[in-house]
Amino acid sequence: MSTLTLPLLDRLPREGEQYRFHFDMTKCIGCKCCVVACNEHNSNPADINWRRVGEIEGGIFPATQRLHLSMGCNHCVEPTCLTGCPVEAYTKDALTGIVDHSADLCIGCQYCTWNCSYGVPQYDASRGVVGKCDMCHSRINEGENPACANACPEGAIAIEIIDINNWRKHHLEADAPGMPSADHSLSTTRITQPPAPLLELHRVDLERAEVEPSHWSLVIVLVLMQAAAGAVLAGVSHWIALGLTTVALSIAPLHLGRPLFAYRAWRGWRTSWLSREVIAFTLFAVAVSLPDFRYGAAIVGLIATYCSARIYMVPARPSWNSTFTLLDFFGTVFALGPIFTMPWLAVFGLTSQLVVGIHRRRTSILRIGCSLFALATLFISPWLSVVFAAAGELLGRARFFETSTKCSVASTFLKPGGHR
Numbered sequence: 001m002s003t004l005t006l007p008l009l010d011r012l013p014r015e016g017e018q019y020r021f022h023f024d025m026t027k028c029i030g031c032k033c034c035v036v037a038c039n040e041h042n043s044n045p046a047d048i049n050w051r052r053v054g055e056i057e058g059g060i061f062p063a064t065q066r067l068h069l070s071m072g073c074n075h076c077v078e079p080t081c082l083t084g085c086p087v088e089a090y091t092k093d094a095l096t097g098i099v100d101h102s103a104d105l106c107i108g109c110q111y112c113t114w115n116c117s118y119g120v121p122q123y124d125a126s127r128g129v130v131g132k133c134d135m136c137h138s139r140i141n142e143g144e145n146p147a148c149a150n151a152c153p154e155g156a157i158a159i160e161i162i163d164i165n166n167w168r169k170h171h172l173e174a175d176a177p178g179m180p181s182a183d184h185s186l187s188t189t190r191i192t193q194p195p196a197p198l199l200e201l202h203r204v205d206l207e208r209a210e211v212e213p214s215h216w217s218l219v220i221v222l223v224l225m226q227a228a229a230g231a232v233l234a235g236v237s238h239w240i241a242l243g244l245t246t247v248a249l250s251i252a253p254l255h256l257g258r259p260l261f262a263y264r265a266w267r268g269w270r271t272s273w274l275s276r277e278v279i280a281f282t283l284f285a286v287a288v289s290l291p292d293f294r295y296g297a298a299i300v301g302l303i304a305t306y307c308s309a310r311i312y313m314v315p316a317r318p319s320w321n322s323t324f325t326l327l328d329f330f331g332t333v334f335a336l337g338p339i340f341t342m343p344w345l346a347v348f349g350l351t352s353q354l355v356v357g358i359h360r361r362r363t364s365i366l367r368i369g370c371s372l373f374a375l376a377t378l379f380i381s382p383w384l385s386v387v388f389a390a391a392g393e394l395l396g397r398a399r400f401f402e403t404s405t406k407c408s409v410a411s412t413f414l415k416p417g418g419h420r
Helices: 033-042 080-084 111-115 147-151 164-174 216-233 238-255 259-266 273-288 294-312 323-336 343-360 365-377 382-402
Strands: 017-024 052-060 063-071 090-092 099-101 122-124 129-131 157-163 190-192
Touching: 017 063, 017 164, 033 052, 033 147, 080 090, 080 099, 080 111, 147 157, 157 164, 164 190, 216 238, 216 273, 216 294, 216 323, 216 382, 238 259, 238 273, 238 294, 259 273, 273 294, 294 323, 323 343, 323 382, 343 365, 343 382, 365 382
Parallel strands: 017 190
Antiparallel strands: 017 157, 052 063, 090 099, 122 129
């Protein structure tokens, strides 16, 4: 990408500068020519839109106002997709500032789709990889506008050059109604808004929520690994912990779009919590297999649990980004592992899970019932108790994924036709 031969503007970006999008909300008519042009240029299927157009509205009838917001990748100064990727599939070009994604390196873990506040990376199940807007750098190399800007009949999309240090001071120009704060990753897209909106503008689907995928393979992996960590901590037979760990690690690649390339997941250990989790779980599996290394294995298991929780504690998912996620994950450790050897510790774990779930209002009657039955049978039949406790933790972790909330208006425009 850094071999530009013909400048798009009057000149190429200098050191400390980069390209960025400028979107003028006052010009956009919502025709979605940019969406069609982007899909045609990148040969994407209809349900994969690297550029999306959504609607913003405000006012009270008859004094109402409706505007449109076209969103591609913001090519952020500090891209969270890049820092979170476990396989280093993202790069930020030193000359242009364009954030690019390599489908060849991608393993389809989809972590970047959770990590980006703007919902830019999108998972293509047919290919098993993620994709995103790359500002049509192949066109820019030839001195042409990106496909979206070239197709816009109103000239609402343009490319500009910015001074990065100056933009750090004025990055709030990237904010718009319904959008997350540019503070998250220092989005570089400049958005021109109406000079004086009638009333506060907001996204048209502000009060509409949809259930997110349950990600059952991840649910099972997380619960089994945390149960194994708790079992080691409580002195349960290392064979049980090793069995739980082996099953969990066998299931883990099933979440990936390209499971055969799971071995790459350690590469981003410098910045990615997912890479750190993979390394910690691998070390835990080795430590658990050593009967005389119980305390060391317990420490590694707790570290792995911490890494697991940190994966989800990202600004892009407000419902995950709190200490309650840590309490939830460590609660599973203490709710399942000590049932046979330290039942009073299990009481603490099961009770804390109930309290956290009810306090966050992200639990279900069935999950509450399972946890209560686990508590009721704990000192009567530990085997029955562990069955109910495990069922409760699985249901709770599924609800953890199903109720995750997005902070980006752009994320709601991923479906063809925008909001619905």
